[in-house]
Amino acid sequence: MTAGRPFGLVHVSEVALRPNDFDWAGHLNNSVYVQLLETGRWEWGLACGVDLRDSRLVAVVLQLRLDYLRAVDWDPVGRLAVRTSLAERSPFSFTLAQDVERTDGTVVATGRVRLGLVDRDTKRVHPADLEAMLEVPGRAA
Incomplete structure (x- = not known):
């Protein structure tokens, strides 16, 4: 990737937790992590200048791998950060690497x-030409 291209951006999104994000054991529910990653992806795209909300293109998840490393204990007003970056590109897909972090960086x-x-x-499947996505009609970021 060429230096200066917006897709080289590492974007960090801070996400507020809600009381209902936690399960009966007092841990962040496993399904909430998927939602956190989605928030991080949307914010990464917007930070790169791509807004697909009104576009003719729709981003679809082809594969998701999620490794849970540490529990997040009950904190109904807590915050987590989602770090998102481009990891791989191919003609018809792209892969984002994402980390969910506590405020201390863990x-x-x-x-x-x-x-x-x-x-x-x-x-129909559309080529995943990320630079061309900047020219796709849609809302301005």
């Missing part, structure tokens, strides 16, 4: 998400 989970692009109307 990594509590790591994820890798492979995404593809699909045309909203035709449902």
